Amino acid sequence: MRRDIFQAIADPTRRAIIGLIALQAMTPNALAEHFDTSRQAVSKHIKILTECELIKQEQKGREIYYRLELEKMKEIDIWLEQFRKMWETRFNQLDEVLSIMKEQKQ
Amino acid sequence: MRRDIFQAIADPTRRAIIGLIALQAMTPNALAEHFDTSRQAVSKHIKILTECELIKQEQKGREIYYRLELEKMKEIDIWLEQFRKMWETRFNQLDEVLSIMKEQKQ
DNA sequence: TATAAGTGCAATTATTCGGTTGCGCAAATA
DNA sequence: TATTTGCGCAACCGAATAATTGCACTTATA
Numbered sequence: 001m002r003r004d005i006f007q008a009i010a011d012p013t014r015r016a017i018i019g020l021i022a023l024q025a026m027t028p029n030a031l032a033e034h035f036d037t038s039r040q041a042v043s044k045h046i047k048i049l050t051e052c053e054l055i056k057q058e059q060k061g062r063e064i065y066y067r068l069e070l071e072k073m074k075e076i077d078i079w080l081e082q083f084r085k086m087w088e089t090r091f092n093q094l095d096e097v098l099s100i101m102k103e104q105k106q
Numbered sequence: 107m108r109r110d111i112f113q114a115i116a117d118p119t120r121r122a123i124i125g126l127i128a129l130q131a132m133t134p135n136a137l138a139e140h141f142d143t144s145r146q147a148v149s150k151h152i153k154i155l156t157e158c159e160l161i162k163q164e165q166k167g168r169e170i171y172y173r174l175e176l177e178k179m180k181e182i183d184i185w186l187e188q189f190r191k192m193w194e195t196r197f198n199q200l201d202e203v204l205s206i207m208k209e210q211k212q
Numbered sequence: 213t214a215t216a217a218g219t220g221c222a223a224t225t226a227t228t229c230g231g232t233t234g235c236g237c238a239a240a241t242a
Numbered sequence: 243t244a245t246t247t248g249c250g251c252a253a254c255c256g257a258a259t260a261a262t263t264g265c266a267c268t269t270a271t272a
Contacts, residue, residue, distance in 0.1 A: 009112055061218090087177070
C-alpha cells in the first residue's frame with residue numbers, strides 16, 4: 001500500500017476535499033454533501049489524506065472537523081521547484097533573446 | 107481511463123522519468139536502464155505521460171527521444187498556487203506577530 | 213431512557229494499475 | 243541479404259483502488 005502525497009492528490013475527489021477544507025475545517029458529512037458519493041466513501045478519502053498527514057482532525061462532541069495541514073502541501077512545491085527553476089531559466093533566456101533582437105533593431 | 111497530470115505524477119517511476127528527461131531527452135531503452143524494470147514497462151509509463159501531453163517525442167532513425175514538456179508542468183504549479191498564497195499569508199501573519207513581539211520588547 | 217445523528221471500520225465488488233511475456237515492424241548493421 | 247537492434251502493441255496476471263452496503267460505537271436530543 002503506497003501512501004505518499006502524490007498518490008493522495010491523484011484522485012480528483014481528494015483534491016476537491018483538500019480545496020474545501022483549505023478554506024475552513026469541515027466534517028465528513030458536510031464534505032459528502034459536496035459530492036455525488038456516500039459519506040463512507042468520503043471517509044475513506046479522509047483516511048488516506050490522514051495517513052499521509054495532509055489533514056488533521058479536531059473532535060467536537062460527536063462531530064470531527066478535518067483541516068488541511070498546509071505545511072505538508074509544500075512537499076509538492078519542493079518537488080516542483082527543480083522544474084520551476086528550468087522554466088524560469090527558459091523565460092530569462094527568451095528575455096535575453098528579445099533584448100538582443102531589440103538591440104539589433106536599433 | 108482517467109488521464110490527467112496528477113494521476114501521471116502519482117507513480118514514482120513516472121516522476122523519476124520526468125526528472126531524467128527534464129535534463130536531457132532520452133530513449134526508452136536508455137530510460138529503462140535507470141530502473142529495475144523492463145523496457146516495455148517504461149514504454150507504458152511513456153504512453154501515459156504522452157497521453158496527458160507531459161512529454162513529446164522526436165524520432166531519430168529507429169530511436170525515439172522523449173523530452174519533457176515543461177509548460178505542462180506548470181499546470182501543477184497553477185493548482186498549487188491557491189495553497190501557496192495561503193502559506194505565504196500565514197508566513198506574513200507570523201512575521202507580523204514577530205515584529206509586534208519585538209516592539210513590545212523594546 | 214429511547215431514539216436519532218455522526219462517525220469509523222469490515223466485507224464485498226468492479227475497475228484500474230503496473231508489471232511481464234511474446235509478438236511484429238522498421239531501421240541499422242554484418 | 244540476413245541478422246541485430248529499438249520500438250510499440252496486445253494479452254495476460256496479481257495487486258491496488260474507489261465505491262457500496264452493512265454494522266457497531268459514541269454523543270446529542272426527544
